[in-house]
Structure formats: C-alpha cells, structure tokens
Amino acid sequence: QKEVEQDPGPLSVPEGAIVSLNCTYSNSAFQYFMWYRQYSRKGPELLMYTYSSGNKEDGRFTAQVDKSSKYISLFIRDSQPSDSATYLCAMSGQREAGKSTFGDGTTLTVKP
Amino acid sequence: EADIYQTPRYLVIGTGKKITLECSQTMGHDKMYWYQQDPGMELHLIHYSYGVNSTEKGDLSSESTVSRIRTEHFPLTLESARPSHTSQYLCASSLGRAETQYFGPGTRLLVL
Secondary structure, rough: OEEEEOOOOOOEEOOOOOOEEEEEEOOEEEEEEEEEEEEOOOOOOOEEEEEEEEEEEEOOEEEEEEEEEEEEEEEOOOHHHHEEEEEEEEEHHHHOOOOOOOOOOOOEEEEE | OOOEEOOOOOEEEEOOOOEEEEEEEEOOEEEEEEEEEEEOOEEEEEEEEEOOOOEEEEOOOOOOOOOEEEOOOOOOEEEOOOOOHHEEEEEEEEEOOOOOEEEOOOOOEEEE
C-alpha cells in the first residue's frame, strides 16, 4: 500500500464549479502538507503549504488537513479554465525535512 | 518564479550513448532532488542531495548517477542510455528545513 493515496480522477467540471481534490495517507509522522499544480509539459509549482491540522485559504484555494483522519483536501472555488492542470498532494515528516512523498496526481479539466 | 534551470529541455539520443542532464539553481538552496515522471504518471524520487558532497539514492532504483560538487549544480548522468530510460526528468530544490520544493521545467528524454 502506498503511503499517500490520491483520488485518481480525471476530473472534469464546468467553469464556476467548486472542485474538491483529496488525499489520504498512512504515515502518522507527516506534519507538512503541500499541494502542487503541474501544467502539461511543465514542472510542478507550489500552490499551498500547510503545517499540521487546520485550514488555510489563499484566494480561491482552500487547503484542509485532518490529521485525526489522515485526510487532506484542496478546494477550488469559482473554478476557471486556467485551473486545468494536474494537482499533486505532497507531505513530509519532521525527520525527513525537505524530502516529500507525493501522491499520483489528479488531472482536472475546467470546461468553459 | 523559481530560479531553477534544466538543460537540455528535450533530448533525443541513441542507445548506448552517455548523457548528462544539467540542473542549476541560483537560490542558494542546500537540498536538491531528481525525479523521474512518465506522462500522466506519478513522480518518482531517484536521487537527492542535502548539501555539497552529499548524495543519496531515492525511492526508485535508477541506473543514473549524480554529483554535488557545488551548491548550485546537481547534474545527473546516464553512462549508457537505453530505451527504458525514456521519460521526463525533473530537478527540484529546497532550503533548510523548509518542506516546499521548487521545480525546474524538466528534461524530456527519448532514447531510440
């Protein structure tokens, strides 16, 4: 079993929809949780970064971490065609600072 | 935008050739990483470095080798390329205990 499982997708939504992207994990030592966005033929770029449990909001994006359930989510409000990309969750524990475990990615398409 | 560069961006080469993929960053990051990613598939960590003269193999076995003689430079070498090495290779870096990684644009390698 993988340490990080990500909802496989692909996901296709109409413009303006609320999108929910999710990952579960098994390693209770994970404390740092990241979401990366990867456009086709490009390297991933950091979108959101959260430490421990809680919510973090940045514009249309909200990251949620529930450590008790070992579950993280990324919500995108008012989705735009420019949000079409692959979204990767990543997480890391204190002992391996800097080295992250990535999910497989969920490909999102937002249709105009 | 992150200051991490990879060259070449695209490479088509014959079986048996020796190749070196270049990665440089100008952010003074101490940690650097190499990932392999097939189209639509997950990231696989193949090498990482926590500083000059420090290199470790990643989670995915790879026939490639790396060196870290300078902080800003982390080249990856394949002594004898094979078609099974065809993939995208992504370089990333991070600073200190920060969990977030900055990715380069990637090198797409095709071995004929």
